[in-house]
Amino acid sequence: MTGSTEIEFAASGRARRRSVVNALLADRGAMLVVAGLGAPSWDITAAGDCATNLPLWGGMGSAAMIGLGLAIAQPERRVLVITGDGEMLMALGALATIAVQRPANLAIVVLDNEHYGETGMQPTHTGHGVDLAGMAAAAGFARALKPATAAEIKALRQEIHTGAGPVFAVIKIDAETLPLVLPPREGAYLQARLREAVLGPAAHLA
Numbered sequence: 001m002t003g004s005t006e007i008e009f010a011a012s013g014r015a016r017r018r019s020v021v022n023a024l025l026a027d028r029g030a031m032l033v034v035a036g037l038g039a040p041s042w043d044i045t046a047a048g049d050c051a052t053n054l055p056l057w058g059g060m061g062s063a064a065m066i067g068l069g070l071a072i073a074q075p076e077r078r079v080l081v082i083t084g085d086g087e088m089l090m091a092l093g094a095l096a097t098i099a100v101q102r103p104a105n106l107a108i109v110v111l112d113n114e115h116y117g118e119t120g121m122q123p124t125h126t127g128h129g130v131d132l133a134g135m136a137a138a139a140g141f142a143r144a145l146k147p148a149t150a151a152e153i154k155a156l157r158q159e160i161h162t163g164a165g166p167v168f169a170v171i172k173i174d175a176e177t178l179p180l181v182l183p184p185r186e187g188a189y190l191q192a193r194l195r196e197a198v199l200g201p202a203a204h205l206a
Helices: 017-025 039-046 063-073 085-089 092-101 132-139 150-162 187-199
Strands: 032-035 053-055 079-084 106-112 143-145 167-172
Touching: 017 039, 017 079, 017 106, 017 150, 032 039, 032 063, 039 053, 039 079, 039 106, 053 187, 063 079, 063 085, 063 092, 063 106, 079 085, 085 106, 085 132, 092 132, 106 132, 106 150, 132 143, 132 167, 143 150, 150 167
Parallel strands: 032 053, 032 079, 079 106, 106 167, 143 167
Antiparallel strands: none
């Protein structure tokens, strides 16, 4: 899958989320991508729906741990989790588990608009100083980043695609509302197509 690696910025001075996602997923090859519920799922779909995407319609707080499971099960593949600040705040314990497991092929990117976008744009704790990257570093992530410039985001992209993980990054993004680009709705279908993309067609029972 190809795409633009240019990073756009809004009048707020923060990156525009879909340009960030497009850049991170450009020329992704066989990378597996898990997206937290809401905007990250819409954004990976806007970048191009494919069988190696796993957008989460629900299960808030589970994106990082699903990514860990995939990374352990498929150590030869890159695994990228793209999620939001609200979803990540529900899964802080996952940071400790991932840091202990140290999967070299896993990266987690938090798109932080400091709001719960799916429930009415209520403010999250990150808007009051809570530092998710600092928490990841304290848990034991050797790479806990806060890229803010186009050059830093592009460097993160390179690290996600070729560097040694686990990598954790928080990107402050503009709290914009964009048109929805919805993935398939059926969770069983999304799981099955990812499984087939990774393992091949399931053998039919006799």
